[in-house]
Amino acid sequence: MKTTGALIFGYNDYAYEIAKNIAYKYDDVRIFKLEEENLKSNKNGFKIEKYDLSDEWDELKENFDMKNCIAFCVLDDDAENIFLTLSLRSSFEDLSIIALSKNKESANKLTMAGANKVIPIVQTTAGIIGDMLNKPIVTEVLHNILYDKSDLKIAQIQVNDAECFEGKYPADIEWSRDHGIIVLSVMHKDMSSEFIYSSKAKHHIIKKDDIFIVVGYEKEIKDFEKLIGGNLCQ
Amino acid sequence: MSFFKRLIVNGAYYINTSDAYQKKKTFFYNLLENDTYSYKKYFDLVMITLVFISVAILIREVKSHVNDYLLVFNNIIISIIFLIEYLLRLWISSSVTQVIINQSENDDLLGKKFNLLRAFAEIVRIKFQYIRSFRAIIDLLAVIPFFHQFRLLRIFILFRVFKLFRYARSLQMFISILATKKFEFLTIMIFALIVIAISSILIYVMEANNPNSPIDTLYEAVYWSIVTISTVGYGDITAVTDAGRFVAMGVIIAGIAVLAFTTSIVVSAFTEKIDDIKVTKSIDDLEKLKNIYIICGYENISKEVAKILVGANNKVIVLDEDAQRAKNALEDGLSAFNYDPGSVESYKKLRIDIDTQVKAVLCLRESDVENVYTILTVRSIHKEVFILSLLMNEIHRKKMSFAGANEILYTKQLVGMIAREFVGQPVAFEVIHALMSEYSNIDIEEIVVTQRMLNNFVMVKELNNAKYRVVLLGIYKKNTKRFFFNPLDDSILEEGDFLLVVGNSVFIKEFEKYLYKKTIV
Structure with missing residues (x-):
């Protein structure tokens, strides 16, 4: 039976850190290594397999439901990483591919090669350092929210029942007073995201299938989820 | 005794x-x-x-x-x-x-x-x-x-x-630069003196007995030689005999050579010292700066960090013991010094008072050994200054922390956390990153509560942020270092608190102005 999993290409510290962080979500996290040596060594409990840069992905096709898998391309060499991304994309159209790049130039190439998300290491690290120095409090608060270091959570909640809003606009509702949460933005069906006070969001009546990005404590978020899920309205 | x-x-x-x-x-x-x-x-x-x-x-x-x-x-x-x-x-x-x-x-x-x-x-x-x-x-x-x-x-x-x-220090500098070419100046001076001596005697011998010649004494001969060799040539005393004119031609040619050599010595002295002059000037300028970020090492990440900090109007100086990297920083328009950030001597030479002038020291070399060494050096000079360091290998974290780094950034862990958030809540992740990104219109800012603000606003409900289309995410209490999310309307504001607001950057600025300017009704 085909399984969903996380496929990490590259045998380095990045691969290990990624594997460690996403293990909670995937049953099968596999690290793929280019070279054959030390294949049996199971680094920190993750399965390690060999692969090469040819387009022979039959084994993956047999074992994984590639549509629902996620692939991380974290090879040390940017050129090989781009080559790998191209190879994966040409074989699996629906696979989510996240790739690491050392600089912006490679980041653009990786996007062109078909990566869904590219993390330029240098720019990302520099950006975080800049934020830590320029906006230390904002960075600390958001970091804690994003990486589960505080009770505050950020969540995306889909509106299943818009009746309770009775054709209201997002900016008209007292989210914080009425629901104890703060709505940052609204995502529409077409996946475009709008800040709650933007002029576009101000003229958008809340509809079914809109997604709210909310910040709040777990209880309030769950209550709100119930509300827009229709349970409380009914 | x-x-x-x-x-x-x-x-x-x-x-x-x-x-x-x-x-x-x-x-x-x-x-x-x-x-x-x-x-x-x-x-x-x-x-x-x-x-x-x-x-x-x-x-x-x-x-x-x-x-x-x-x-x-x-x-x-x-x-x-x-x-x-x-x-x-x-x-x-x-x-x-x-x-x-x-x-x-x-x-x-x-x-x-x-x-x-x-x-x-x-x-x-x-x-x-x-x-x-x-x-x-x-x-x-x-x-x-x-x-x-x-x-x-x-x-x-x-x-x-x-x-x-x-x-005047500039005059002192002028003298010290010329002093570096002491030997060359001495050589050219000896040459000129020999030419003057020989030509004076020759012209005296050739002209002194000629009744038409204005040169009668040895003093006049020396005067003529100096005026001629210097290429000034007043013309008040000139050679009239053929032999005298022949001497004059020789002195004129020697004069051009002396002048050209002297000029080239002065120019080369300044050219050689121009970098030192610039460094001295930069060090002098440093003394006037406050809230400086010292970036130690100018490699990939430091380049980007410097760009971000300068973009936010921060004062940044770069220290790198590698001449090429320091030069790169200079070419990128930064104030950079080819000094080793891991040496106490460097800070002495720069005359930086870490206590009053430095906001943070950023150890951004892509080498844990170098960063730990720099951290220890800075810590030995100042116990309190904020030090942020890059960590390249997790096994060195303890050492770095022990050396005295306040904040350690391990890039690999960072990537892991980003991956975690991305697979868990991709939309939320994008929203937060859009908020932090300078490229989106929506921004998140921290506004410090001042006494002036407190004269007009005592409680959260008085802030009226919704009118300015600004979301008040919460209040960060500096005293307790706690963040109060979604504060109640009757929460009391205190001096030193930070309001964390989200909104269009223009509206946030307007809101900030309103907070500072509102007059008591």
Whole structure:
């Protein structure tokens, strides 16, 4: 039976850190290594397999439901990483591919090669350092929210029942007073995201299938989820 | 030891250990010699003004009557001021008491009787060493116009102009640059002197007996040679004989060579020193800066960090022991120094006061060993300054923390956390990153609550942020270092709190203005 999993290409510290962080979500996290040596060594409990840069992905096709898998391309060499991304994309159209790049130039190439998300290491690290120095409090608060270091959570909640809003606009509702949460933005069906006070969001009546990005404590978020899920309205 | 000798040694010890004496001596040393002392520039300015006044009076005196008070001021007051300055410089140039103490301790150690004469001889030697220095001679000559009865001595006022070299650092720099080419200047000068000597004698021999020639004496021959070799060529004295003109041609050619060589020596001296001049200027400029970020190492991440910090109007300086990397930073428009950030000496040379001038030290070398070394160096200079460091290998985290880094950034862990958030809540992840990104219109800012703001706003409900289309995410209480999400309407604001607001950057600015400007109704 085909399984969903996380496929990490590259045998380095990045691969290990990624594997460690996403293990909670995937049953099968596999690290793929280019070279054959030390294949049996199971680094920190993750399965390690060999692969090469040819387009022979039959084994993956047999074992994984590639549509629902996620692939991380974290090879040390940017050129090989781009080559790998191209190879994966040409074989699996629906696979989510996240790739690491050392600089912006490679980041653009990786996007062109078909990566869904590219993390330029240098720019990302520099950006975080800049934020830590320029906006230390904002960075600390958001970091804690994003990486589960505080009770505050950020969540995306889909509106299943818009009746309770009775054709209201997002900016008209007292989210914080009425629901104890703060709505940052609204995502529409077409996946475009709008800040709650933007002029576009101000003229958008809340509809079914809109997604709210909310910040709040777990209880309030769950209550709100119930509300827009229709349970409380009914 | 005789009573007199004991008295002198005890006196020396007393003076040398006297706080009041040392304080005064340090004060005068700073005032006269320490370029980093803030009041020195005012002292120098006063002295420069006195020099100019002196020269102005001298010029005025040539053809006009000068008020007696001004003459007294010039000849007596200014001279006395210069005399006092001269004596102070003589005093601080070396320590008399230290010489006596050293002699006494030396003799004591060797089991000899204290040799007072030798101590005095040493004092005279070191003081005389100062007195015969070029600067001290100029200082002394500048005092001479005090003896105004001797009219000729008034010309010594012009020596006061030379004193400007002491007060103006740019002039000192000019001299020091030229001094680096001492040997070349000496060579060209010897060459010129030989040409002058030979040509003077030759022209004298050729022309002196010719009744049509204006050259009659050796003095006139030397004058002609100097005027010709310098390529000035007044034409008041010229060679009239064929032999004399032949000599003249030789002197003219030699003159062009001397001038060209001299010019090229001056230019090359400045070209070679131009980088040093720039560094000196940059170090001088550093003294005026506050809230500096020191970036140690200029590699990939540091380049990006520097860009971000400069973009946010922060003052950044880069230290890198690698000349090429420091040059790269300079080319990127940063204030960069080719100094090792891991050396205490570098910070001394830069004259940076970490306590008052530095906001944070960023150790961004892509080497844990280098970063740990720099952290330890900075920590040894200052215990409190904020240090952020990159970590390349997790196994070194403990060492880095132990060395004294306040914040450690491990890129690999960061990527892991980003991956975690991305697979877990991709939309939320994008929203947060859009908020932090400078490329989106929506921004998240921290607004500090000031006393001025508190005059108008006491509670959260009074802020009226919704009117400005700004979301108040929460309040960060600086005292307790706690973040209060979605504060209640009746939450009390306190000075030093931070309001975390989300919104369009323009609206946030408007909201901030409103908070500061709102007048009491």
